[in-house]
Amino acid sequence: xxxxxxxxxxARLAFVGLIIAGVSHEFKNHLSVTxxxxxxxxxxxxxxxxxxxxxxxxxxxxxxxxERVAAAAEMASHLGRxxxxxxxxxxxxxxxxxxxxxxxxxxxxxxLKNVALEFDPAPGLPPLHSNPSLLQFVVFSAxxxxxxxxxxxxxxxxxTAAAGDRVRIAFHCEKIKAGAPADLSPPIPPEALQAxxxxxxxxxxxxxxxxxxxxxxxxxxxxxx
Amino acid sequence: xxxxxxxxVDDEKEFASTLAERLNMRNMEAVAVYCAEDALALIHTxxxxxxxxxxxxxxxxxxxxxxxxxxxxxxSSIEVIMLTGHGDRKIIEGxxxxxxxxxxxxxxxxxxxxKIGAATQKRRAALxxxxxxxx
Numbered sequence: 322x323x324x325x326x327x328x329x330x331x332a333r334l335a336f337v338g339l340i341i342a343g344v345s346h347e348f349k350n351h352l353s354v355t356x357x358x359x360x361x362x363x364x365x366x367x368x369x370x371x372x373x374x375x376x377x378x379x380x381x382x383x384x385x386x387x388e389r390v391a392a393a394a395e396m397a398s399h400l401g402r403x404x405x406x407x408x409x410x411x412x413x414x415x416x417x418x419x420x421x422x423x424x425x426x427x428x429x430x431x432x433l434k435n436v437a438l439e440f441d442p443a444p445g446l447p448p449l450h451s452n453p454s455l456l457q458f459v460v461f462s463a464x465x466x467x468x469x470x471x472x473x474x475x476x477x478x479x480x481t482a483a484a485g486d487r488v489r490i491a492f493h494c495e496k497i498k499a500g501a502p503a504d505l506s507p508p509i510p511p512e513a514l515q516a517x518x519x520x521x522x523x524x525x526x527x528x529x530x531x532x533x534x535x536x537x538x539x540x541x542x543x544x545x546x
Numbered sequence: 547x548x549x550x551x552x553x554x555v556d557d558e559k560e561f562a563s564t565l566a567e568r569l570n571m572r573n574m575e576a577v578a579v580y581c582a583e584d585a586l587a588l589i590h591t592x593x594x595x596x597x598x599x600x601x602x603x604x605x606x607x608x609x610x611x612x613x614x615x616x617x618x619x620x621x622s623s624i625e626v627i628m629l630t631g632h633g634d635r636k637i638i639e640g641x642x643x644x645x646x647x648x649x650x651x652x653x654x655x656x657x658x659x660x661k662i663g664a665a666t667q668k669r670r671a672a673l674x675x676x677x678x679x680x681x
Contacts, residue, residue: 342632346604349631349651350558356652357564364571394652401632 331410334454338407345401352394359386399425406453411540413450416481416488417442423457424479427464431477434468436496441480449488450539455517462513463492463506463533470505470532472496484536492533505532550666552576553596555585555613556629557605565600565653572659581605582613586620595621597666600649600658603630603637611641618644623672625665629653 363383366376373379403422406414424440431438460479467477475496482489494505504524514521518538524531552574556562562578569576577596579585582605589595599617603610610628617624628638628648638648646665649658670676 346631350561353631353651353653354558354561354564357561357568360655361564361568364568390652398632398650405632 334407334410338404338454341404342401345397345404348397349394349401352390352397356387356390356394359383359390396426403457406457410452410454411450412453413448414453416446416449416456416490416537419453419456420460420479420481420490423460424464427461430465431468434471435473436468436471437474437476438464439476439478441478443480443482446481446483446488449537450541451537452517452540455513456519456537459509459513459517459519459535460490462509463535466507467492467494467505467532470494470498470501472498478530486539488537490535490537491531493530494532495530497530497532503532547666547670550574550598550662551594551596552598552600552662553585553588554578554600555580555582555605555610556600556602557581558602561651568655569659569662574662582608582610582616585613586616589617589620589624595624597669598625598627598646598662600627600629600662603628603634611637614641614644623669625669627658627661627665 360383363380366373366380366383369376399422402418403426406419406422421440421442424438428438464477464479471477471494473496475494478493478495480491480493482491492506497505509521518540520536520538522534522536524533552566552569554562554566554569554576556565556578557580559578559580562580566576566578577588579588582601585599585601586608589599601610601613601617605613608616614626614628617626625646626644628641628645629651630638630648631651638645646668647661649661
């Protein structure tokens with residue numbers, strides 16, 4: 322929550338973030354216990370060597386539990402970090418981390434539409450002072466409608482790049498359905514772009530498969546978001 | 547080398563006790579306690595203080611940060627590896643001079659064992675009388 326400009330919206334976001342962060346932390350606790358118990362079962366099986374009938378099948382089961390625990394823990398980690406982005410309206414952050422996080426969490430929605438969602442982060446981007454949670458909302462709002470304009474097995478590839486003191490986020494699309502518009506993302510609420518100090522330059526049709534662009538400027542610290 | 551002595555401090559009892567059991571299967575002397583108060587009491591009264599404390603960052607009452615400070619005040623040679631759920635990068639950066647390392651839960655056991663080995667070696671090398679230590 323902002324110490325300089327408290328308002329109901331920020332307080333509600335921080336509240337939602339706190340609940341999600343707390344629950345994802347609890348998930349990780351349960352996953353940690355599950356992993357140790359499964360690991361202990363593995364240890365006990367290893368001590369039995371070949372004497373225990375069905376040992377191989379049990380070992381396969383514990384390996385499967387391990388894989389699921391690892392996948393769920395990765396998801397819980399992303400969810401926890403996503404939640405903490407709502408702690409403060411303004412902060413300095415890595416654009417790649419913030420964008421990578423929301424794309425990871427949005428992959429489920431891409432999978433349900435039979436398309437891929439990929440991220441191509443540019444190395445060496447300087448930290449950006451802005452609103453990370455709002456940026457995630459804008460990126461999410463940009464990619465979600467793109468899925469409907471793609472053929473099955475299509476892909477949305479989000480790429481970051483430095484553009485002077487700004488950061489450029491380009492949304493490339495592959496396997497676009499015939500007749501789709503040049504700019505595939507819907508109108509993002511102008512107040513969101515304004516609050517982010519972001520611009521959406523017009524997109525040239527079919528230029529490198531780019532179907533939407535965001536240009537982000539740092540928010541001056543005194544503006545308070 | 548004598549087996550590493552490990553104290554696990556985590557309010558998630560089943561996690562701490564199971565991890566201790568698994569470390570004990572791997573030639574370590576691991577003990578689990580479920581709050582910082584018990585950890586500090588054990589360190590103050592034990593014949594042999596632990597080489598390494600695996601310390602959960604977030605616990606009720608005395609949390610991991612307060613416990614870390616108390617442990618280091620009592621015996622700065624005890625190595626501490628923080629256990630954390632989400633990485634908590636900013637907090638970890640703030641205490642980096644007091645801890646040897648940190649590990650994110652769920653624990654990767656081979657990685658943890660490596661870190662315990664390094665911590666034990668570092669502590670024992672620094673003990674009075676150790677070769678190259680502070681005699």
